[in-house]
Amino acid sequence: MNLRFVKTLRLGVQSLLLHKLRSFLTTLGVLFGVSSVIAMLAVGEGGQEEALEQIQKLGSQNVILRSVKPPEDRVSNQETRVVSYGLTRADEERLRVTFPGVTRVVPALQAPVEVRFEDKVCSPRVLATPPGYVAVTGREMLEGRFLTWGDEQSDASVCVLGYEVARFLFPFESAAGKRVKVGPEYFEVVGVMWPRVPIGSVVQDPSVEAGGEVFMPLATGRSRFGERQAIVRSGSQEITEVQLHEIIVEVDEAENVPFVADACREMLKRNHDKKDYEVIVPLELLLRLEETKRIFQIVLSSIAGISLLVGGIGIMNVMLATVTERTREIGIRRALGAKRRHIVSQFLVETIVLSGCGGVAGVLLGLAIPKVVEHFADLNTIVRPAAPIFAFLISVGVGVVFGLYPAWRAAHMDPVEALRHE
């Protein structure tokens, strides 16, 4: 029985090798179909959970407003000029007072200063922000505490280090209680934050790019660094004035996020003559991500479906031709004692070998496609070990489904007629 299977298999391979080009062309449909199946699964699996989690970390119920330096509209040769742009305290006030559905408004000011401890220097994002920041962003403390209203009121020289900064400045010891130099002044470290999950390519998070974060009370930030920041550039000095770099608006329920986001955009548009701000809605990012993914899924599954169908029909066509070509052989085998099922299995094995080869090649191609998708579409992809197996089984399935009819035809030929066939 087993020996017969081996012989049947070998015979199938031999017959296919008799027509190499034809066999190769026939497998192409299955090849593309199978690789699309793998790509589809990979995109489907791809960081779905992870992306969701990341965006939730960013606060799926938040609307984030950020100051953006508008493109310089006039070139000036002034030695010193003041560029004033971005979110204002008036904006913050309007958000607080007039917006229904808003539970919290957390502003933040950014200071372009370095942070030092002894001989170590780094340039994290230094944010001056009220205590609400930690709750709104869903961050957690690794040690110590976050900023308090007490710090805020007393204008205290305290700071909280992001994980990366703490690691960098204090690789071997606890940062809590240490004094670090932020810009020109000394601050006491009262806490260290949990590391952020890397946001990846889904949502660009500047804090990670800049190599960490340091937080201080908003009042402290204002009094120490003010709102004006001097940037010296190729001889000329530019002073930028930004009242607030970021405002995080927390919304009571997810359904209200789109309305609040629209209201924010409306309000900012009315009060700013330049587009010196941006509105980031993590929920929208999430939805857009889902949409992109869905489109990819549809495209890939269509390709998979059509390729497999067309590939299957191609295989069936070739097998029907093969059966006709080998009518006489079928007659001989029947006359020599082959039962119908022997003939069926002979041709079915041949079809399965054909589609299975397409399947193997398709799996190899399919493992490459997700990488390409990742590169061009900014989508995470994951190829689970089961995916290639599943895709390969599909190719075998295609072989069985589309091979059955030609095999059946072969098996039901009249032996006498078949033997007479030229």
Add this chain to the structure above:
Amino acid sequence: MTQARQASEVVADLRDVTRVYQMGQVEVRALDQLTFQFRQGEYWGIMGSSGSGKSTLLNILACIDRPSSGSYSVRGTEIADLDDDELSELRGQSLGFIFQSYNLIPQLNVLENILVPVLYQDEQPDGIEERAVALAARVGLGDRLDHRPTELSGGQQQRVAIARSLINDPALILADEATGNLDSKTADEILELFDELHAEGKTILLVTHEPSVGERCEKVLRLRDGKIDEVYDNRSVDGS
């Protein structure tokens, strides 16, 4: 001799066998109520002019065709009672078929071709490969085992076909114009092989339209229009 012949077992038993081909409105009676018995160890030449029904008879004897009416049994097994699988099994186990055009499988070499009928047996008998090798040697192709059919002459191919028909030690060897495609010298060699098989006690039915071939058989059954025209024993003819 006569005694022994009558005692020998009936291998193929035809009773009122009729085979009708429907050609549109016209019915062609290729075999018409044919009743005959072939016995163990006999060597028959089935003769008749072209269209007399020889091939139709042989196909029915070979169980690749069924009578339209009448009964046919092989060693007591009525084939009308068999389904397609059982019929296939009967073909593989009890019948050896030799064709005019050799009908070897081109992808397979000599040894593999000889072993094709074994492929479809439920169990592979012990030492079957050795038996196939021995049969190849027996028909004079011991040194050609891994040749493909295209690398062999017609006579050699027919020898392979004969070896193949013997592999399962059939009750009945059926040959349809087995020498029809061969030159007379090669045909003669093949016929010598049949003589040897006959001497070994094999039952052989050889369809031919050539009198020279028919003469070499033990007995002759002549058909005309699907009916038995005459039956004679070559040796008794010789002897009288």
